[in-house]
Amino acid sequence: MAERTPAHDRMTSPALRRAAPAALVCALLAVAGCGAGGGGADTAAHSPQPARPSPVRAAASDLPGMPPPLDRHDLYAADRPGRLAPQVKDFPSRIYVPNTQSDTVSVIDPRTYKVIRTIPVGVQPQHVVPSWDMKTLWVNNDRGHSLTPIDPETGKAGKTVAVHDPYNLYFTPNGKYAIVMASMDRELVFRDPHTMKVRKTVPVTCAGVNHADFSADGRYFIVSCEFSGELLKVDTEKMKVTGRQKLPFDGAMPQDVKISPDGRTWYIADMAADGVWVLNGDTFARPELLPTGKGAHGLYVSRDSKNMYITNRGEGSVSLLDFTTRRLTGKWHIRGGGSPDMGGVSSDGKVLWLSGRYHSEVYALDTRTGKTLAKIPVGNGPHGLAVYPQPGRYSLGHTGIFR
Template identity: 50%
Template sequence: MKRQRAWIGGSILALAIAVLGSDSAVDTAQSFTIPTACANPALCASLCGGFVEQGRTEGDFVRLASYQLGAPQPMDLPAATLSTPAPVDPKNVYAGAGAGMFSPAVAGQLSRVYSPNLITGKVDVIDPDTFKVIDSLDAIPSPQHIVPSWDLQTLWVSGDLSYRGGHADVAPIDPKTGKVGKPIDVPDSYNLYFTPDGRSAIMVAEAMRRLEFRDPHTMALQGYIATPRCPGINHADFAPDGSYAIFTCEFGDALAKIDLVHHTLAGMLALTPGGMPQDIRVSPDGSVFFVADLLKDGLVLVAGDSFREIGFIKTGVGAHGLYPSRDGTKLYVSNRGTHNIAGVRNGQGSVSVVDMTSPRVLATWTIPGGGSPDMGNISADGKWLWLSGRYDGVIYAFDTDDGSVKTIPVGGMPHGLTVWPQPGRYSLGHTGVMR
């Protein structure tokens, strides 16, 4: 889940979801759905460049307010000079990102926690040794995630288009200096991943229901895959051999499987009704994908190759983010503490520790006084789990030995933070999906 929606009432939200779900109204060659923040005509007038409903049907509204992007173009990919690196251990895709296993590529980079804040528009910088905020960066107007590049040389700040009238940016941070470079204008940069072979960045254009393949350095468009039946396309993880990725459809209670060899939408999987899939993470052996579900309060288990739902694990209220331990045996699940998509302060937030081999819940860590743990990552030594407290204006650092927590006030709405540098040979994106 994403974006602040405290100002969206129930009826507006219902319209937003109805619009996002009306696939019959989507012309995949030209028109894509509007962001949920623009579901109200008055908001569209101010936030989306004067889009108005004019009393028409939802289908007409989608067409009227959609982004005219032209027909899909053939993929213009560079020659395959790289292949997906083989796993260090075929039985553990995380074996190359164990404690302290730094690539030479991160030598000289600053040890920092970078936390984007949607309300303040800043990127807060924390010293992980002192647990104190030491800087506040201007990057892009609506920062959502801090995303390590495939080659580990750049931290990209991705943003939310709905706060800029239909525009978004990505901005690079130099991890050696902590300085922000020149932003690059893109249509929608809500989330960002990288293909396992490093040839492309995958810009998750959630509001437009498409995956944009871009040059991983310049962000020049290489082509895109339309996903018209995946409203709220958002988080992803990848098969061990890099042949496919599975993306969650937050507003569609479904998953999209993307063929990364032929660059096509390979299929859709409708999950058991009543859910809202969030983050997704592959098991160490690559056979199962764990899908956090905000409304089901747990993890949906999906067999990746056969692409079918095979199980469920109850964790906590509002399951959202997923982070593997440094040895790849455990999965830390951030439970947001509420089903309210606008968020609540001091909710029933917690972290569940899941044994990925059983799989079963080993422990649950609560937050004194309540909270809203959201997104983040693990420290390089595996001793701390850093998470944004999205609706409480704080950053959490959980001790992975006993679950005790330190709280760092930052105000506003912190979201997709990352801890850097991370162990690993390369990054698949998001807040640090490392291999």
Template identity: 55%
Template sequence: MANEAASDVSSTGATGAAPVAPKESQEAASAVSQAAPVSQVQTIPDMPPVIDARNIYSEASGPEKMSPTVANHLTRIYVPNLRGNSVSVIDPTTDKVVDTFKVGRSPQHVVPSWDLKTLWVTNNSEGHADGSLTPIDPVTGKPGKAIDVDDPYNMYFTPDGHEAIVVAEAKRRLDFRDPHTMALHQSVEVPKCEGINHAAFSADGSYALFTCEFGRYMAKVDTVNHKLLGMLKLSKGGMPQDVIAAPDGHKFYVADMHADGVFTIDGDKFKETGFIPTGVGTHGLYTNRDATRLYVANRGSHMVHGPRHSKAGGVAVIDLATDKVITTWPIPGGGSPDMGNITPDGKHLWLSGRFDDVVYDINTQTGEMKKVPVGAEPHGLTVWPQPGRYSIGHTGIMR
């Protein structure tokens, strides 16, 4: 176990728990799942209830948990090509690209909206002034008119669905916006969080942890009152990437591309609690459908821009009951697995091959994989549709 790293900016220590969600939110959630009674987790107002306190992902556990909202959505993989300024659209039944369309400059992620009705392409222009969000209609798979937004590297949604959080990476800022019009509500400055990019939310929705890619820090943010609660410096490494909440919504896993592994963090206490070595260039994190395993994409390099065909590129699988790596899947011939998601049945893990201009279709039972050529430098692809009541954002983190 790693030494606990102390927070160098004091945290309030409070989780900001609020009364349980109102009756109408509970009824809406119950319409999707009657599998288990509502737990006693106290959530922020208007957030759908936590059905199982042991597993915040219980309502996204398989195809039977599909929302009626996505019933007529196309089954597609949407791949943003960072250097191609485009999105490649793949039919996963054939592993073929069936469409490619232009979007804004430097598209980073394809982000499902909280209400599951829109897929947003975050075109951040890598810090330039012409950032935008391109909406995709998941019924047709076609893009709509872009909305000008400052520096949208990534995007999340508060668990109550009231606001989008645009992660302005180059600005070291979080912009809380209307989730439909993207009108700005309020900004939270995070000056010590250089390269702020990925996030995960607590079980009750009251706070989120954000990674600081170029600063070795984690930031804890109050999602209700829109304020920075504290900063935590990791004990080693120095390039935290993706972060995901454990099934209990209190423990968090943080991929660090320089540490070559995954840190564990107690989110409530905001303390580092352990470290799991996984492979070179640890980057993306995704749970399987029953939230018992964690898929870890190891990009194969410590470099931000390459190299191509890294022999060290692969995927590690962590048993979440023991926090031990139980198997690894190397990329045949080398590769650069980055961001993605799993299919509704959990049988396939799709990841972008960031520096190889391909995406990987990985069989989660055998580790066998196929490569599908796409545009230049694919990044945060999404697999759609996904089971679940609502989307937290990123590449489709569902609850």
């Protein structure tokens, strides 16, 4: 198995610090309830939900082709418990775990906490990423220079697609492009979201592009550069870097990126600074650090849009942040210790699923109490775990950013 050099190896031990077609867009708008009089249908099987609000009118400033938000005051309004889109509502509930050192994906049944399938993939799979239309899961085989598609309806892998250095994968809010975070190549590669053919390659000067999130209007996105401790601001439509800044911490290693529900504040986890940077994305001014715990890494939003779960990989804990007050309200510790990394929230919002990067296991945590419900053995080096399916109208990529 090919290995990264220490500068690029994301399995570094703690001791070493480690165009969707227009028809599809219209269909999604219809699903969201933008037709006369309607909210989308409730797909929760056994728990009646209030009617979904109709999306607001598209603003002139929105990225062309982007589905209008359901609520401009809450970017995650489409992600409420059980509200699965028609194209995913019949998919079996599964947890997909890429094992970077085993070159496999472990598939877990969340009801039994058991691995029910192990899928061989390419070399060093980093993340399992839902496609923009939510019909395909893409396994990012970084050192294998390929993507492996998985059909979430059958759980079967398809024909591998050649893509160079796909450390991470995102999709523009209008579904027009897939964006490959080519970390070692120092490139943002805009590709066709279906065929993955290159549309434009954007060289960057920072090292280790890895995670991102999009503004409320979809016009720009913020990218973290792990190995040079920098942030980039990128114009989505022009496919051009418009801003770059060095984080004010010696040896900073920014990781996951997440925008607040109101679209005003950005949070960037930093595993070296042991906290999250709080940033105004519009002004792109110097951010402030909010300490959370050793090895801050992954960021996940609760189903009611009130809290953010922050994984502290270096100390085996999860911090809770209140979006309204921007204050930490609690901390959960993995039973018996662990290395919580990446993951996602269950469809009903009751369980936070996380990979245990250095312990070859997966954690299931009760989101009401923080209790460790299960520790499930998987392959070596589990990383960008995807919970699937999840509520939402379309995917922006990573392990599941839905709006």
